Amino acid sequence: MRTFFLAAFSAALLFTPIFPSAQAEETQRIAAVVNEDAISEFDLNSRMRLIAYTANLRDSTEALRRMLPDILRALIDEQLKLQEAERLEITVADEELESAKRRIESRNGMPEGGLKETLDREGIAASTITTQIRSSLAWEKIIRNRLYPKVIVSDDEVEEKVARLQQFADAPEYLVSEIFLAVDDTTQETAVRETVQRVANEARASNNFARFARQFSQGVTALSGGELGWIRQGQLGNELNQAIQEMKLDAVSEPIRTEDGYYLLWLQDRRKVGETSARDTIGLSQLLFPLSPKADPNEITTQISKAENERTKLSGCLAMNRAAELSGAPMSGSLGTIKLKDLAAKLRNAVQTLPIGVPSKPVHTEAGIHLLMVCDRPNATTPIDDRQQVRLNIMLEKLDLLSRRYLRDLRRTAFVDIRL
Numbered sequence: 001m002r003t004f005f006l007a008a009f010s011a012a013l014l015f016t017p018i019f020p021s022a023q024a025e026e027t028q029r030i031a032a033v034v035n036e037d038a039i040s041e042f043d044l045n046s047r048m049r050l051i052a053y054t055a056n057l058r059d060s061t062e063a064l065r066r067m068l069p070d071i072l073r074a075l076i077d078e079q080l081k082l083q084e085a086e087r088l089e090i091t092v093a094d095e096e097l098e099s100a101k102r103r104i105e106s107r108n109g110m111p112e113g114g115l116k117e118t119l120d121r122e123g124i125a126a127s128t129i130t131t132q133i134r135s136s137l138a139w140e141k142i143i144r145n146r147l148y149p150k151v152i153v154s155d156d157e158v159e160e161k162v163a164r165l166q167q168f169a170d171a172p173e174y175l176v177s178e179i180f181l182a183v184d185d186t187t188q189e190t191a192v193r194e195t196v197q198r199v200a201n202e203a204r205a206s207n208n209f210a211r212f213a214r215q216f217s218q219g220v221t222a223l224s225g226g227e228l229g230w231i232r233q234g235q236l237g238n239e240l241n242q243a244i245q246e247m248k249l250d251a252v253s254e255p256i257r258t259e260d261g262y263y264l265l266w267l268q269d270r271r272k273v274g275e276t277s278a279r280d281t282i283g284l285s286q287l288l289f290p291l292s293p294k295a296d297p298n299e300i301t302t303q304i305s306k307a308e309n310e311r312t313k314l315s316g317c318l319a320m321n322r323a324a325e326l327s328g329a330p331m332s333g334s335l336g337t338i339k340l341k342d343l344a345a346k347l348r349n350a351v352q353t354l355p356i357g358v359p360s361k362p363v364h365t366e367a368g369i370h371l372l373m374v375c376d377r378p379n380a381t382t383p384i385d386d387r388q389q390v391r392l393n394i395m396l397e398k399l400d401l402l403s404r405r406y407l408r409d410l411r412r413t414a415f416v417d418i419r420l
Contacts, residue, residue, distance in 0.1 A: 032072060033417040034079040039072070041420075046128035047071050053122045054211045055202065063202055070195050070216055072418075077218070078135035080410045085138035090145065092137045100133045136223055139403075143220070147402045153394045161390050164234050171233040174244050175269040175279055177209055177226035180219035182261040184408045196255040196262040204252050209266040218261075218407065220400045226266070230379060235393065240265065260404060277340070282351065283376030284335045285320045287327065289362075289369040303369045307362040310371065316357045317375035331367070334375070347372065 032039045048071055052058045085091070105115050119126050179199060183192050195216075203212045210225030217226050233241055243256050243265060253265040271277045287310065289303040314320050317334075324332035340348050350360045351372050360372040 030419045032076060032419060033415075034076050035083060035415050037079050037083065039075050039079065042125070043075060043128065043131075044068075044072060046125040047075060047132075049122065049124045050119075050128050050132075051215055053118075053124060054215070055206045055208045057202065057206060060202075060205075063205070066198055067202065069191075070198065073195070074216060076416060077407065077411075078131060080407070080414055081135045081139045081142070082131075084410055085142060088142065088146070090138055090141045092134050092141075096137055097130060097133055100137060101129075140223075142406075143399065143403050147399060147406065150402065151395050151398045153391050153398070157394055158387050158391050161394060162385055162387060165232055165390070166385075168233040172270050172272055173230045173232055174267060175230050175271075175277065176228045176244060177213060177266040177268065178219060178221060178228055179203075179209070179213045179217040179226050179264040180261060180404075181216070182218055182404050182408055184411060192262055193255055193257075196264060200252055200255060200264050203264070203266075209252060209264075218404060220396070220403055230271075239263075260401070277379070279339065279341060280377070280379040281337050281339050282374050283317075283378075284338050284351065285317050285324065285373045285375055286332055286335055287314075287320060287324050287359075287371040288329050288332045288367065289371075290329060291366075291368045300364065300369075304362050304364070307369045307371050311359045311362070314359045314371070314373070317373055320359065320371075320373045320375075337376075337378075 029041045030038045031041045031044045048064055048068070051067070051071065052060075052064055057063050101115050102112065104110075105112060110118065115129075116126065118124075119129065179196070181192050181196050181199075183189055199212055199216055203209045206212075210227070213222055213226030216222075219226070221227060233245065235241075236244070237258055239256050239258050240263060243253050244267060247253055247265065247267040249267060249270060251267055253263075253267075256263045256265065269277045269279045287307075289307050291299060291303060295303075310323060314323060321333050340352060343351070344365065346363050346365060347370065350363045350370075351374050354360055354372070354374050356374050356377060358373065360370075363370040363372065
């Protein structure tokens with residue numbers, strides 16, 4: 001058996017052409033064999049084009065060349081996941097693939113079909129993102145079907161975690177994302193650290209941590225761009241907790257060694273428990289009383305009075321949205337989920353601490369007089385003694401550990417032949 005190791009082929013990859021000609025791509029020369037399946041140079045260069053576009057590295061040939069070993073490693077992992085899914089007779093339907101593509105379009109503000117148009121425009125083979133999505137969805141199903149039933153969280157574990165969190169009840173909360181790369185055995189130590197350092201450098205340079213997490217992280221948060229959400233001191237391991245406390249806002253950490261491998265952390269924000277951050281999202285509804293372009297003081301006063309009168313009748317978002325529907329006013333009703341930082345300052349100040357289901361005071365802007373109502377705060381602080389949430393967090397930690405070990409075992413038993 002021959003398992004792959006980045007150091008063994010990184011030197012060869014340094015001399016591989018970046019984005020070869022179409023003629024060279026058509027030759028379909030083999031870059032690596034993973035058990036019975038091949039990864040072609042066309043596959044490798046297609047993935048490089050995708051990363052160059054998503055991470056804004058199209059003009060960074062040297063950066064891409066340095067990341068070639070990491071890109072090939074990610075492709076090998078994808079093949080191992082797909083092969084395991086096939087062995088377990090787990091399939092991904094075309095409808096699931098299309099739904100995942102729609103989510104990518106929505107996340108990036110693209111219209112339906114915009115992903116295909118972007119790939120065509122950038123000269124990226126559609127197969128590279130289809131394979132990546134199929135592998136991710138298949139791996140999710142493997143985790144759900146094979147690993148989830150094995151996770152057991154005892155009451156004692158929950159109580160121990162609650163007690164630990166209570167020690168930091170007054171400590172700040174941190175909005176954190178992660179990239180994780182496993183060290184499967186000691187012979188990989190240097191190669192994996194160098195990989196993590198390269199990813200850290202490029203993530204900082206491109207200001208695109210989430211996209212690097214989707215491409216390279218081996219943690220269960222990879223699909224969400226490495227997003228861990230708001231965490232408290234004491235939720236993570238000692239090494240990660242210590243690093244977070246010492247980081248500056250919007251910084252990417254240096255590689256952090258833990259028992260299982262290396263982490264990179266991105267500290268997006270910090271807040272006191274119970275506070276609202278500008279990076280938080282809220283579910284928002286609005287009732288707008290429009291103003292004409294050159295509204296005089298009398299018109300403004302009249303609309304403010306109407307808003308104040310309506311405000312006394314409103315309680316809860318159902319009533320708010322019903323009033324908006326009856327009014328027929330433009331831009332009224334549910335506005336969906338919005339990041340606070342994306343709101344105009346006047347509107348943000350009106351809703352930042354507004355309780356759920358309570359109408360705001362009238363807010364005057366050029367568009368008119370706004371009544372606003374917060375319908376949901378998905379990023380709100382969870383009470384430390386919320387044992388259901390604590391149990392869920394422990395379960396996810398265990399699931400993450402099991403999934404990493406599962407992939408490690410697939411690597412160890414695989415036959416991988418690097419042909420470059």
